[in-house]
Amino acid sequence: MNTSKQLEVQIKDMVLKNPVMTASGTFGYGYDFEDFINLDSLGGIVVKATTIKERMGNPYPRMAETPSGMLNTVGLQNKGVDYFCDNIYQKIKDKNTNVVVNVSGSTLEEYVEVASKINTLENIPAIELNVSCPNVKEGGMAFGTNKDMTFKVVSAVRKAYDKTLIVKLSPNVTNIVEIAKAAEDAGADSLSMINTLLGMAVDSEKRQPLLSTITGGLSGAAVKPVALRCVWQVAKQTKLPIIGIGGIMNAQDAIEFILVGATAIEVGTANFINPSITEEIVKGMEDYLQRHNIKHISEIRGVI
Amino acid sequence: MKYCKDFIVVKNETITPTLYILRLQYPETLPEIKPGQFVEILVEGEKDVFLRRPISIHDVDKENNQIALLVQVVGKGTSQLSKLKEGDKLNLIFPLGNGFTVMGKRVLLVGGGCGAAPLLYLLRVLKQQNIKSDILIGCKDINHLFSKKEYQELSNLHVTTEDGSFGEKGFVTAHPILNEDFDVIYCCGPTPMMKAISQYAKQRNIPCYVSLEHKMACGIGVCLCCVAETNQGNKRTCVTGPIFLTSDLKDF
Ligand SMILES: Cc1cc2nc3c(=O)[nH]c(=O)nc-3n(C[C@H](O)[C@H](O)[C@H](O)COP(=O)(O)OP(=O)(O)OC[C@H]3O[C@@H](n4cnc5c(N)ncnc54)[C@H](O)[C@@H]3O)c2cc1C
Ligand code: FES
Numbered sequence: 001m002n003t004s005k006q007l008e009v010q011i012k013d014m015v016l017k018n019p020v021m022t023a024s025g026t027f028g029y030g031y032d033f034e035d036f037i038n039l040d041s042l043g044g045i046v047v048k049a050t051t052i053k054e055r056m057g058n059p060y061p062r063m064a065e066t067p068s069g070m071l072n073t074v075g076l077q078n079k080g081v082d083y084f085c086d087n088i089y090q091k092i093k094d095k096n097t098n099v100v101v102n103v104s105g106s107t108l109e110e111y112v113e114v115a116s117k118i119n120t121l122e123n124i125p126a127i128e129l130n131v132s133c134p135n136v137k138e139g140g141m142a143f144g145t146n147k148d149m150t151f152k153v154v155s156a157v158r159k160a161y162d163k164t165l166i167v168k169l170s171p172n173v174t175n176i177v178e179i180a181k182a183a184e185d186a187g188a189d190s191l192s193m194i195n196t197l198l199g200m201a202v203d204s205e206k207r208q209p210l211l212s213t214i215t216g217g218l219s220g221a222a223v224k225p226v227a228l229r230c231v232w233q234v235a236k237q238t239k240l241p242i243i244g245i246g247g248i249m250n251a252q253d254a255i256e257f258i259l260v261g262a263t264a265i266e267v268g269t270a271n272f273i274n275p276s277i278t279e280e281i282v283k284g285m286e287d288y289l290q291r292h293n294i295k296h297i298s299e300i301r302g303v304i
Numbered sequence: 305m306k307y308c309k310d311f312i313v314v315k316n317e318t319i320t321p322t323l324y325i326l327r328l329q330y331p332e333t334l335p336e337i338k339p340g341q342f343v344e345i346l347v348e349g350e351k352d353v354f355l356r357r358p359i360s361i362h363d364v365d366k367e368n369n370q371i372a373l374l375v376q377v378v379g380k381g382t383s384q385l386s387k388l389k390e391g392d393k394l395n396l397i398f399p400l401g402n403g404f405t406v407m408g409k410r411v412l413l414v415g416g417g418c419g420a421a422p423l424l425y426l427l428r429v430l431k432q433q434n435i436k437s438d439i440l441i442g443c444k445d446i447n448h449l450f451s452k453k454e455y456q457e458l459s460n461l462h463v464t465t466e467d468g469s470f471g472e473k474g475f476v477t478a479h480p481i482l483n484e485d486f487d488v489i490y491c492c493g494p495t496p497m498m499k500a501i502s503q504y505a506k507q508r509n510i511p512c513y514v515s516l517e518h519k520m521a522c523g524i525g526v527c528l529c530c531v532a533e534t535n536q537g538n539k540r541t542c543v544t545g546p547i548f549l550t551s552d553l554k555d556f
Contacts, residue, residue: 028526035306056538063521063529065355070521074528077538220354272355272522273346275308275397 006289006296007282009043009263011241012164012189014098014125016043016264019297020254020282023245023268024049024102024128024168025074026219029088030095036275041282043264044098047088049130050118052110054080058135064201064210069220069247070269071199073135073213076104081114085121093123100166104130106139108153115161125163129154129188132170132195134217144170144195147182154186166243169193171223171230180234191234192243192266194227220269221247228260235261235302249277251284261302305335306397306524313392314370319450322377323418324386325362328394330369337364338403339426340515340547343373344523346395350384357381358520358542360421360492361399363428363454371398374450376418400523401546404513406433408487413439413459414476414501416493417448422515423492424451427458438462438484442476442497445469477504486510502550512550516541 007018021044027033030045039045057077064071078084084101092099101118105111111129118127131144131153143149144167154167167183169176171194180191196217201210227246235242244257245266254265270277285297294300311328318324344356363372375385388394404426411430415423420441430437440462443449446469455461462481463471472479477500491501492515505512518530518541531538532545533554539545550556 025528026522026526032524032526036308057528057531060531060533060538061519061529062531063519063527065353065521067352068354070355072521072527072529077528077531269521272524272527275524 006294007285009297011126011166011243011263014044014164016098018043018282018285019258019262019264020278020285021098021100021243021264021266022046022271022278023266024130026268026271030092030099033271033275037279040096041279042097044100045095046100046102046128046266047092048078049076049102049104049133050078050081050084050114051076051104051106052081052113054078054083059212061210061212062216064216066199066201066218067222069218069222071201071211071216071218072196073211073216075135075213076133076140081117085117089121089124093121098125099123100126100128102128102130102168103157104133104140106136108156110139111153112156112160115157119161119163126166127161127163128166128168128192129157130168130195132168132172134170134172134196134198134215135213141170141172141195144168144179145173147178150179151182151186154183154188158187164189166190166192168195169230169234170195171226172198176230177233177237180238180240184238184240188240190241190243190263191238192245193230193234194223194246197223197226219247221249223247224253228256231257231262232260232304248281249273251281251288254281254285255288255300258297258301259304261304263301306400307335308395308397310393310395311371313388313390313394315390316386316388320447323448323450324375324377325450326373326375326385326388328371328373328396330371332369334364334366334369334371335399337361337371337399337425339406339429340404340422341399341401342523342546343371343396343398344400344520345385347381347384350380353381353384355521356397356523357385358400358517358523360515361425362421362451363424374418374421397523401542402544404490404547406430406435408435410436410486411438411488411490412481412486413437414442414489414491414493414497415439416442416476416497417444419493419497419515419517421492423490424454426490427455431458438481438486440464440476440479440481442493477501488513498550499556502556505550513547514550514553514556515546516548517546
């Protein structure tokens, strides 16, 4: 592994040895991937969405493949924040990478409560506030698609959480810059984008929707152009470091996000297709810098 | 331990125009594989296939480090797999899932159509452990009966065909072998068949294992797309399954 720090980046107080992170819900709690990669080689991992109470998630079927992508409607299935703190945290706290917890809720109070509990965990340097999940009836995306609601929930969590606060934005809005600014004004340290795009899939033979909840979140290569556009627009108009997410399948894709202004990136659906893709992306980014004679990744950040 | 490695196609045998057996060579020593486990295949050369495809392990030849997969063509991914030729590379994540719990003194295996895929390797393991078995296969006609010779070598084969071209005419649920006594039933096939056999097992108080083919995105337990409703809540078919005891399943 490269030790020259040419890929090292910083998101507020969180130092990443490289910009490559994993997207929540596509990487479990990290240890599921240890057969394939060395977690320590990654900039960070974002673990599954965590809510105050255990959630069963949505009924099966939860997935439909679509051109160059997939729809999911998992619905935040998880065992709740206390289970995370008491059981899972022990297993991941000593990894030599940044373990970020994705925090979700149905009400403002729930977000605050989960964030406060995670705040006590020494080895969790940051949370990613999920105000953009499209697959739950209450909360989730409802917070992230309205600028006043975004401001309220981010302000409240800010008071309860003193480490790095990342807010994950939804692309399912008319004006993403407006929401990004609301999060910035409320005290967010960083913005990650995009969460999945609301979509649906139909079985014409059976004349039925393919997902149990009819609509779901689109991810995979298909969403990259939308994600690049969102990152580019927001990078131009806020000062916060951005984590680019959406359809990153290889190192070129990752570099594209840096060029439009992202400081780091998260790899999501690609982990399903190639479980060692994250390590390959780190290597590919190193090669890119070498090939173009670039001393540090920040030299090309936001040049477009 | 799970692996993500390239296999080489040694043989692609056509059973019917929509049913193939792929024999694959592993370049190293095969790790321990349990009957009922599956692989996730990277389908290349078909731009409309985005995710890997889950396929059961049909057979394992430990001595030669080969595995066999039974592929039924139902769409673009499986159609691409049916075109593979000797020497082609195939990237697999394996072995995945829990596999069958091997137990009992005399057991019955029931398979329907291509769903019967995992039963051949199960028979091999049962034989190694000196467990007496009967296998009942239901299929459309004699042409759709695969791995017949192997079944006969390893077990007592009973067959039902829809047209009566081999064995008894009709469905597996009417076969007389079901009147005998068994300690366990292992059943793989279309869902209505698995439900019927599970019902029969329940009446006779016999534990019944089935293999669920739920839609999967990752196959390695991280996406939570493949869940089955169990008495203990939603469980991942790719980790807690694909083999479930029917008394644990809400739908059975
Ligand atoms: C654990 C497990 C083991 C399996 N073992 C085998 C096996 O040994 N041999 C075999 O041939 N198939 C097996 N399958 C089913 C196989 O994965 C699907 O048939 C395959 O993914 C379809 O891909 P496709 O691109 O050809 O079809 P697509 O073009 O994606 O879809 C075509 C049609 O197939 C249906 N389909 C898609 N995925 C599945 C699925 N997972 N189960 C049932 N129908 C599906 C779709 O609804 C659609 O109607 C298994 C599935 C699982 C989950
Ligand atoms: S397919 Fe992803 S968890 Fe089972």
